[in-house]
Amino acid sequence: MDHAVKQPLLEVNKLSAFFRAGRGEVQVTRDVSFTMAPGEMVGLVGESGCGKTVTGLALMGLLPPASSRLEGKILLQGQDLIAMPPSAKRRLRGRRISMIFQEPMSALDPVFTIGHQISETLRAHQDVSRAEARNRAIEALARVGIPEPTLRYDAYPHQLSGGMRQRAMIAIALVCEPQLLIADEPTTALDVTVQAQIVDVLGELCTRMGMAMLFITHDLGLVSQTCSRLVTMYAGEVVEEGRVDDILLRPRHPYSSGLLRSLPALTQRKARLPAIPGRVPVRGDMPPGCRFQPRCAHAQPPCTAPQPLRAVQPQGEVRCCRAEELILPGVLPVERAA
Amino acid sequence: MTAQQPLVATRDLGVHFRLSRNTVLKAVDRVSFDVLPGETFGIIGESGSGKTTLGRALVCLEAPSAGQVLHQGRDPYALSRRQLRQHRRNYQVVFQDPNAALDPRMTILRSVREPLDVAATMPRAQRDEVAMQAMERVGLSPDFAARYPHELSGGQKQRVCIARVLTLRPSVIVCDEAVAALDVSIQADILNLLADLQREFGLTYIFITHNLGVVGHISDRVAVMYLGRLVEMGETEAVLARPLHPYTDALLSAEPVALPSHMRTSQRVILSGELPSPVSPPSGCRFRTRCRFAQDLCAAKEPEWSEVEPGHWAACHFAGTLPVTSSPVHGVAEVVA
Structure with missing residues (x-):
């Protein structure tokens, strides 16, 4: 594919996150690797606790340095974000990488107006006058589909509905026109009809601004x-x-x-759902080799050996030693997918 | 349909909350439907549509402000307090958040046994036994009995909540977003369990959810709520494949279906705006402010709740005449069938 030829925008290489716990450490993610091309939309999916949010926060440099530690590399156009000093990272956040979160109410500051929070971001990163910041903030509000942006500039977060707050969050994140947006479950707290609007806005803005997006979600439909492209995580691994x-x-x-x-x-009424047996292993008690192997219907003795993430034909990467021989069903039964 | 006495029915049910002297929030407004024994009745709606209040009213957790809730044709509020206490054992509810539903200081066994303790109809040893049986039935091994909620995963906690309502052998269980907080693989597990229990105990479910996939999977019939009113009701297949109300159509269209791009045939309808305030709903048809087909008539006159096709009801002036374009089910059905 074309992302192989272009220089990647983001290259995550064997990223592992550790959290301090008591006297020791727990490993939360292990050897997470993936790349993103400029303007590419990549989904990062997995169930709760799989490490997708931690990965997003690590990219953004938002994991608390006192209680966490990263190994591996995060390269943004060749520049290593992990090795970078905090001051340089601060200049980068909001300008070249931005992030939006699930719950806009807790991410917005309740005592400042929406407009102030957008201009603040802009003035922190760019040398613009107050008047110009205001104009560009209003422009940003309009761009995310907030009606009457001039009036809304002076609105406080509590005066907006959930959907409008999320739009305001997006406006803040995008006002500096970053190259990469990390969207962590941006629509989970919203109703489906509002979710459709937000996803629409995000997709359109990414295309228009040529911005790449890492879309973190548990919703495969979204x-x-x-x-x-899609990256699936399980128990801290891709x-x-x-x-x-x-x-x-x-x-x-x-x-x-299985997912x-x-x-x-909607169509397979009353049929038995093929649930995945068992449960996600807990940290500190990971099974040997493939971490999914105790729940896997296709597990065999070789699966208890360490599994590397390896390239498969015609494209893609898989952490499974049986990937070539297995024919697995997806959203459609195997015979219909041919 | 005619011979069977509905197990739960509502007649012009209204649940109103007085917010201040002059404002009344009609969370549920003139809602009528029947739920037949053994069926699964789905109620879909977005947040603020009144679906949870409706569910609470169905099991007498909320008293009607207008109209009636009928249990097997009888008004539970006509019963004496004592009779009502006994009667409501038959009508149970499972909530969305099992963390909030379980007392963190009670062992699992005690939580499961609690309804029997309250009912006080059998000796302690027998209560323990019934509780253990219920736990076994939902797939919790006996060694969970002495544990506390914080030692359990979300799916296991939801099993505890289900075991707990089973101890009373209810005939109706209202599931209010019972699987919404769970990951998909666990959600599938719980949905399978609920289906098994229904077969085994002849249960009737009222399944309240915002998730169309879940409702489409489990329900025999569905009702769609918007701002306190029903806008559509019918057999699940009919409602999902041929929605009569533009709101249902938009909901179906907004549902993100996991399908490769070349198999998604339908055009998406993206509603403009958001749910208006339920305190002062729009005049006429409540959906008109977001409806792409709205005309003058819709603001002037409230559409009647009418049976447009046999068993398929809708409240829209133009029900059946509108081009329903969007249902993603069309595309899927062709591929899967």
């Missing part, structure tokens, strides 16, 4: 509508990476397949 359309029809990792098949579909 990923299929917004992203072209287990599969590939094109969304390919993975939906032909997942290569049994966990991706896709457990979605209740």
Whole structure:
């Protein structure tokens, strides 16, 4: 694909996050690797606790340095963010990388107006006058589809609905026109009809501004509508990476397949849902080799050996030694997916 | 349909909350439907549509301000206090957040046994036994009995909540977003469990959710709520495949279906605006402010709740005549069928 030829915008290489716990440390993610091309929309999916949010925060440099530690590399156009001094990182955040969160109310400051919070971001990173910052903030509000942006500039967060708050968050994140937006479950707290609006706005802005987006979510449906590539995480590791359309029809990792098949579909009424047996292993008690192997219907003795993330044909990467021999169902039964 | 006595029915049910001297919030407004024994009745709606208040009213946790809730044709509020206490054992509810539903200081066994303790109809040893049976039935091994909620995962806690309502052998269980807080693989597990229990105990479910996938999967019939009123009701297949109300159509269209891009045939309808305040709903049809088909008539006159096709009800002046374009189910059905 074309992202192989272009210089990647972001290259995450063997990123591991550790949190301090008591006297020791727990490893929260292990060897997370993926790349993003400029302007590319990538979905990062997994169930709660799989490490997707921690990965997002690590990219943004928002994990508390006193209680966490990172290993590996995060390269933004070749520049290593982990090795970078905090002051340089601060200049980068908000300008070249931005992040939006699930709950806009807790991310916005309740005592400042929406407009003030947008201008503040702008003035922190760019040398602009107050008047110009105001104009550009109003422009940003208009761009995310907030009606009457001039009036809303002076609104406080509590005066806005959930959907409007999330739009305001997006306006703050995008006002400096970053190259990369990390969207962590940006629509989970919203109703479906509002979610559709927000996803629409995000997609349109990314395309228009040529911005790349890492869309962190547990909702595979949303990923299929917004992203072209998908990274699946399980128990702190990336287990599969590939094109969304390919993975939906032909997942290569049994966990991706299990996730896709457990979605209740509108059409398959009353049929038994193929749930994944067992539960996610707890940190500190990870099974040997493949971390999914105790719950996997296809597990065999070789699965207890360490599993590298490796390239598979025609494209994509999988952490499963049986990827070539298994034919796994995705959103459709195997025979229909052919 | 005619021979069976509905297990739960509402007749022009209203639940109103007085917010101040002059403002009344009609969380549920003139809602009528029947739920038949053994069926799963889904109620879909967005936040603020009144679906949770409706669910609470169905199990007598909220008294009607207008109209009636009928349990097997009888008004539970006509019963004496003592009779009502006994009667409501038959009508149970499972809530969204199992963390909030379980007392962190009670062992799992005690939480499961608590309804029996309150009912006080059997000796202690027997209560323990019934509670243990219920736990076993939902797939919790006996060694969970002495544990506390914080030692359990979200899915296990939801199983505890289900075991707890089972101890009273209810005939109706209202599930209010019972799987919304769970990850998809665990959600699938709980949905399977609920289906098994329904077969085994002949349960009737009222399934309240905002998730169309879940409702489409589990329900025999569905009702769609918007700002306190029902806008559409019918057999699940009919409602999902041929929605009569533009709101249902928009909901279906907004549902993100996991399908590769070349299989998604439908055009998406993206509603403009958000839910208006339920304190002062729009005149006429409440959906008109966001409806792409709205006309003058819609502001002037409230549409009637009418049976447009046999068993398929809707409240829209133009029900059945509007082009319903969007249902993602069309596309999926062709591929899956």
